[in-house]
Amino acid sequence: MRVFHKDELDYCLALHKPIPSLAARFALKEAFLKAIPNRTQSGIPLNHICLAGKSTGRKEFYVDERSIKKTGLPQSAKVDFSISHEQDFSIAYVIISTDETGMPIV
Numbered sequence: 001m002r003v004f005h006k007d008e009l010d011y012c013l014a015l016h017k018p019i020p021s022l023a024a025r026f027a028l029k030e031a032f033l034k035a036i037p038n039r040t041q042s043g044i045p046l047n048h049i050c051l052a053g054k055s056t057g058r059k060e061f062y063v064d065e066r067s068i069k070k071t072g073l074p075q076s077a078k079v080d081f082s083i084s085h086e087q088d089f090s091i092a093y094v095i096i097s098t099d100e101t102g103m104p105i106v
Contacts, residue, residue, distance in 0.1 A: 003029075005050035020085040025051050027092035028083050032063070035079075035094040036071050043070050051083070059083075074098060 001009065008025055012018040029049045048064035061081055063071075076098050083092040 001047055003046045005047050005052070007050055007052040011052060020087075020090065023090040024083040024085040024092060027090045028061075028081060028094065031081070031092045031094040032079070035096045036073070037096070043067075051081075 003026065004012075004022065008022070012021040012025070015021055026046075028051055029046050032049055033044065044063075044067045048067040050062055050064075052060045052062075061079055073096065078097050080095045080097070081092065084090070
């Protein structure tokens, strides 16, 4: 459980083909770390970043409270994301913005 949160493993391992979903979640973790403006990502364990599946099909993205403090992001920060996978390929992107302006944090 060094890379994936327990919720991610529970969800993905229950799927018929878990590997594509796990790969897409790994891509999302990388995208989130690269989107952090001050690049403090070295102290954030990957399993503190989680995309959990819901029974409704909607996904919930969250970062452990201790790790979010390390990012220096304001509490008003909003994380938008998209993930996708098709056969052997996975892709993810993350945009971090503030509620006041809606503009990406650079």
